Amino acid sequence: MGLTSGLFIGLTIAAAVAGLAVTVWLWPRVARQRAGPIAARLGLVAVSQALAVVALLAWINGYFMFFGSWSALFGGGSAPPAQPAGTAAPSSPITITGTDLGPVPGGSSVLPEAVNGRLVAKAPRYYAEHHTGTSLATAGGLNLSGGADRAVRSVGEVLQVMIRGEHTGISTGSALVYLPPEYFQPAYAHARFPVVLALTGYPNVTWSIVRFLALPATAARLTADGKIRPAVYVMMNVSVALPRDTECTNIPAGLQVESFFGHDVPLAVQQTFRVRSDGSGWAALGYSTGGYCAAKLAMLNPYQFSAAVAMSGYYRAITDNTTGNLYGGSRAYRQENNLDWRLRNLPAPPVSVLATASRAEGIYPGTRAFLRLIRPPMRGYSLFLPQGGHNYGTWDRELPQCLEWLNQRLTAARPHAALGQPAPIG
Amino acid sequence: MGLTSAVLVAVLAVTVAVLLAGLVWLWPRLAGRGIRPVLARVAFLGCLELTVLSLIFVVVNRSAVFYSSWSDFFGTDTGSGAIIASQHGGARYSDSRSLPPVVVTARSAVRLPGRGRRAQTGRLQTVRLHGLLSGLSVTGYVYLPAGYTARPAARHLPVAVLISDEIGGAAPGSAQRISAVAADEMAAGRLRPLILVMLPARIGQDRGCLDVPGGAQAATFFSQDLPHAVDSAYRAASPVSRGWALLADSSGGYCALQLALTSSQTFAAAALPAAGYQAPPGPGQPGGSRPLSTQDNLQWLVRHRPMQPVSVLFTGGSGQPWLSLARPPMRVTSVGQADGQWPAASALDWIGGELSPDAGVRG
Numbered sequence: 190m191g192l193t194s195g196l197f198i199g200l201t202i203a204a205a206v207a208g209l210a211v212t213v214w215l216w217p218r219v220a221r222q223r224a225g226p227i228a229a230r231l232g233l234v235a236v237s238q239a240l241a242v243v244a245l246l247a248w249i250n251g252y253f254m255f256f257g258s259w260s261a262l263f264g265g266g267s268a269p270p271a272q273p274a275g276t277a278a279p280s281s282p283i284t285i286t287g288t289d290l291g292p293v294p295g296g297s298s299v300l301p302e303a304v305n306g307r308l309v310a311k312a313p314r315y316y317a318e319h320h321t322g323t324s325l326a327t328a329g330g331l332n333l334s335g336g337a338d339r340a341v342r343s344v345g346e347v348l349q350v351m352i353r354g355e356h357t358g359i360s361t362g363s364a365l366v367y368l369p370p371e372y373f374q375p376a377y378a379h380a381r382f383p384v385v386l387a388l389t390g391y392p393n394v395t396w397s398i399v400r401f402l403a404l405p406a407t408a409a410r411l412t413a414d415g416k417i418r419p420a421v422y423v424m425m426n427v428s429v430a431l432p433r434d435t436e437c438t439n440i441p442a443g444l445q446v447e448s449f450f451g452h453d454v455p456l457a458v459q460q461t462f463r464v465r466s467d468g469s470g471w472a473a474l475g476y477s478t479g480g481y482c483a484a485k486l487a488m489l490n491p492y493q494f495s496a497a498v499a500m501s502g503y504y505r506a507i508t509d510n511t512t513g514n515l516y517g518g519s520r521a522y523r524q525e526n527n528l529d530w531r532l533r534n535l536p537a538p539p540v541s542v543l544a545t546a547s548r549a550e551g552i553y554p555g556t557r558a559f560l561r562l563i564r565p566p567m568r569g570y571s572l573f574l575p576q577g578g579h580n581y582g583t584w585d586r587e588l589p590q591c592l593e594w595l596n597q598r599l600t601a602a603r604p605h606a607a608l609g610q611p612a613p614i615g
Numbered sequence: 616m617g618l619t620s621a622v623l624v625a626v627l628a629v630t631v632a633v634l635l636a637g638l639v640w641l642w643p644r645l646a647g648r649g650i651r652p653v654l655a656r657v658a659f660l661g662c663l664e665l666t667v668l669s670l671i672f673v674v675v676n677r678s679a680v681f682y683s684s685w686s687d688f689f690g691t692d693t694g695s696g697a698i699i700a701s702q703h704g705g706a707r708y709s710d711s712r713s714l715p716p717v718v719v720t721a722r723s724a725v726r727l728p729g730r731g732r733r734a735q736t737g738r739l740q741t742v743r744l745h746g747l748l749s750g751l752s753v754t755g756y757v758y759l760p761a762g763y764t765a766r767p768a769a770r771h772l773p774v775a776v777l778i779s780d781e782i783g784g785a786a787p788g789s790a791q792r793i794s795a796v797a798a799d800e801m802a803a804g805r806l807r808p809l810i811l812v813m814l815p816a817r818i819g820q821d822r823g824c825l826d827v828p829g830g831a832q833a834a835t836f837f838s839q840d841l842p843h844a845v846d847s848a849y850r851a852a853s854p855v856s857r858g859w860a861l862l863a864d865s866s867g868g869y870c871a872l873q874l875a876l877t878s879s880q881t882f883a884a885a886a887l888p889a890a891g892y893q894a895p896p897g898p899g900q901p902g903g904s905r906p907l908s909t910q911d912n913l914q915w916l917v918r919h920r921p922m923q924p925v926s927v928l929f930t931g932g933s934g935q936p937w938l939s940l941a942r943p944p945m946r947v948t949s950v951g952q953a954d955g956q957w958p959a960a961s962a963l964d965w966i967g968g969e970l971s972p973d974a975g976v977r978g
Binding site for chain 1: 638679
């Protein structure tokens, strides 16, 4: 019974209703004004309240997809740790595990083609297997008249992939790749596309980037409107070891998460898809914890990522119950993971960072402080909204401008004269 | 009453307290049978639950301002902003862009004993390398093989990086002598043409080519700045094409193996003297800690991290424990030698053979 399954959420709601019913039913038996019955009343009320709180938490978690599974919440399950020493690396760093996620599914943005079309709710194969009956599976899609092939060629495709880190041994089965429609068009058959690595917040599941941030849908809409040029979007969970918050850190004598996103993922994507390998063809984008990671990945790997967008991010090396000891107990090493400290004490890297926030958010002062520290050759840009919170509503409003900003910094794929041959996939 | 205001928390908390007290106190009056008392109970409990859940939501929401206002919560916020380039601090700091990544400070021909002055032997440059990311400036040498300038622009040469503290002098380990060995091996057809970059093992206070917390970022210099600098000035193969390798004598052996095991995305092979390499040379790291020094033990890395896709040659020893520790994709070879000299020629030949045959081809 999955944590985010309709069955589990339904049971918690049923339990809350039952708690209420039992309290109402037992009411007359504890109605005397003496200490014992009064204590029993308080107990009944407390139990029914607790059941209601559990139901609310389960429902909110199912809706916002903070934790996608029991192992993501409590650990020990499918979170793939480093590959054991001595085992041979598999031959291919990327395996496609789901291709029927629907063309550009999800999100609040709807493509022009979908306006008059039938909205398709299609369960991605992976989530259909792992999250039976959950709301996660509902993906507002597009008019598929003319078949899936036509849809792919006009709006692109979202794939689910497993990425194995050759150097770090970290692997993840929940990554998603959005290939734009141009990727499948003959004119681009030999073109190499720029890549945006998009990271979730913590805790989260990767699908949130498709469903709530609506990254593929927004990118497809802006590309169709001629506002940005096509790019490949690699969408990943910022935590590679849920429930632990790993903050994209190379943990001393532990998981090398920064190297995984900084080297392994770019290498794997370059080996699998027709994408650029130089830094001017790669950028990172993320919200919340993903914003910190995006800025950190670019600042620590400026030759790999030339630009980063940090949406409602923070810039210090945090530590709390969910992170555990990320810095090996070394104050100096923790400072090196503090982006403000790096800007004060180390050479500024040759990257551009766009930091966004709403003025109402708690992270707003920290974002301004980070931007004030940026000096050449690094370049800082701000996007501040007058209102909004730490949520997708704010990020959805910022995303089109962020993608247009990225578009100005990434080297575009160059189309060639159409040769009439369909482009190879992969 | 704002969604994130303390007043709202107070009002909800007082409401919960009043409802709870009222519930306990009025309990007997609602204990009757029939539809109306039952409905009253349900309504009372329902109100309490709603207030408690609202209180929890408002308190949690305040902690991180998930929703900043009622309009934000109901999704009616529409305000937008403009992207503005940050103008702070530009003048107050020195601009490290002013330092080019490679400055050639001296040039010389490579002399081969017993050969004429016109022999094709390549050229040796003394260079000042500046790492944009690490901020480190390092003096080293670059040997460009015979025919380097005449090569077609599309053909890029693989790169071998020699790490040694001997390169500065006139001893057998000097850059001039090593370059002569390389030229000799290439002339004899035992070594494919490659660019030989020679750098000291000691960078700052660090002799292990590590990123010292709070200190010199030597690993960053070697794995990130160096390929960028070499690419900016020479027709060199990219590390992505497995065209980079490491070479070291006993002063740079730890450096080379450490880089091969932690930066195998940059370096595909390493040739170095056989040793245990359980701790970096020199004093311990000032900013270090136990987990940090744990991973400075290179045997620990091989035992506890995934095997790296590197090929390592150990010279002048049994190659243990590395031979028995390594599993694919890591490959380990060892050769002993009799005279105790560091075998520059055979190490170079081995490196040339390990580098990917199509490392220099750029599409």
